[in-house]
Amino acid sequence: MSEPTEGLTGPVEIVGTGLLGTSIGLALRRAGVEVFLADESPDHLRTASGLGAGRPATAEDRPQLVVVAVPPDHLGPVIRSALALTAAYGAVVTDVGSVKSRPLAAVADVEGVERYVGGHPMAGSERSGPLAASAALFDGRPWAVTPHERSNPDAVALVEELARLCGAVPVRLSPLEHDRAVARISHIPHLLAALAAGRLADAPTDHLALSGQGVRDVTRVAAGDPALYGQIVSANAEAVLDLLTEVRDRLDAVIEAVGDADRPRLELLLQEGVAGARAIPGKHGAPTRPTQSVFVSVPDHPGELARLFADAGASEVNIEDVHIDHDPGRPVGLLELTVEEGRAEHLIASLESKGWVTHR
């Protein structure tokens, strides 16, 4: 860069105005940063700019930072071109792709690669396109920032500031570590959810009628766009294959244990799952705090949830999580309230004194 960076003052150019690009534009505009937008699709560009995510970019623009927010298959060439086009004034270039080693490999030999620092906000949804965008999309989310060996430290700091300005929490990892991490915490769970869900596709209706919350939770992510997840998984093939091989070995072990009625071995494999489920950090990135659940029966019509939460709020017990259980055949819902350990009794007493039917 021609001069030391004094924070992210803008302007920022965003290439690709889908869900992520448009949301970043909205978040930066909210923070008062000037934003230029570019997209191959004039429709997306018009929509994003109409939503207030920034104004269309021109050839004269000299952004301080370029954010590449295009589909995984296109990341390499677009980052390359952004580095070339901004060489004269030394803009920093980042991207928001779900995988980080492949785009880096595609630009590793490019002049100015020290101005490139990868990024990956851990946000998104089953929806896509600029109309699904929101300035609040990244609020409180982790945002992986993945410097490589030649990354300029000022460029790294600038991308971390982008994450913070968007309301996210930067988490620094190498591109390789990042890809191994997302294989483990995102791509493998997605593929296994798809395998579990796949077994339901042709199931008889009366079998599916027994579905509880468990199968709904396990299979929810499997509803995501197959084309997008196909790109993501393919771009991270190496890390994904390492883990899939591990999964296959363990699956073979489960099949053997069930087939041989080898109960201790089966329990050991299930115990691995318990340990893994417990390893996921709790809310706020802190180690998981012990919690308790309180179940409340709630009539399923407008106003009842409000009344419940008003009553729960009056108890002064902080609700850590909420889950509504989907129950077939009856106009009553079962609400699970998660509270810090030791607070359940107080909440139950408080709710029951107001006529709610609760249980632990």
Place this chain on the structure above:
Amino acid sequence: MSEPTEGLTGPVEIVGTGLLGTSIGLALRRAGVEVFLADESPDHLRTASGLGAGRPATAEDRPQLVVVAVPPDHLGPVIRSALALTAAYGAVVTDVGSVKSRPLAAVADVEGVERYVGGHPMAGSERSGPLAASAALFDGRPWAVTPHERSNPDAVALVEELARLCGAVPVRLSPLEHDRAVARISHIPHLLAALAAGRLADAPTDHLALSGQGVRDVTRVAAGDPALYGQIVSANAEAVLDLLTEVRDRLDAVIEAVGDADRPRLELLLQEGVAGARAIPGKHGAPTRPTQSVFVSVPDHPGELARLFADAGASEVNIEDVHIDHDPGRPVGLLELTVEEGRAEHLIASLESKGWVTHR
């Protein structure tokens, strides 16, 4: 039975006073039915009876219905003995085990087997024991009722009435169909969740810091008691192995598709997952109604949820589901409200008019 049943008038004897047995006792007492309790553990028996689930059984009792609520490994002998002990006055015997073919096979040759009808309430939790029990545990849940070829129709009707008296919705299936169904909608998802979770057990902390809601949902059930799930899966080995073999074939196909960079094949496998996720019936057992999500940023302290639900309630839009996203590093939560299709705009306008930051 000596005379035609005129509904479930009681008394009912419950053998096994864990979570399910005690909850059934509480639900029946709530409905005004007399309940006798039996358990090998004097502690459990005392607790259950102290909670008001019924009084300890005596040798002189002549129950109309015996409910066997013991762990899967003990079902066969206990059902057998219940049929023998009540032969003189023809009580109906049911159980609440998670698997139905094996206990039936264990009693198929017993005199009085026509008085036995299996059952399986689709309720429970990661918790266990009488202290976790509640009269509301079965409210709105499916309760599989699994007659066999020789079941007396009056006995079947009586067990269905038990389900209804407990607040549940009876779903009639043959024992074999039931076992195939729960393999698909419960045991396979559980095992795959355990395999996904197992990969997290030794992951570096900074990898886990990127965890989002997806991996939490996929792995939640994997936290369940390995000894109990070991019993359940083993008791349903045949149906589980059929599906596990299918899963292994599909996993091999995924590994090949990723290894060969065969994108169309990978997408096809992911598409199976989408179809399966969509096949799960919606709330109230009805076909899934189309819904929309509204996301709201909520400060993480007591009272804010109450304020939000009061404001949401004032909008007159019925909230179908709620989910709090666990976000590391920031004292703000992201709440997902699911509403019927077409109602999101109205809810958003209503919430934003009251100062909430929302997005779709």
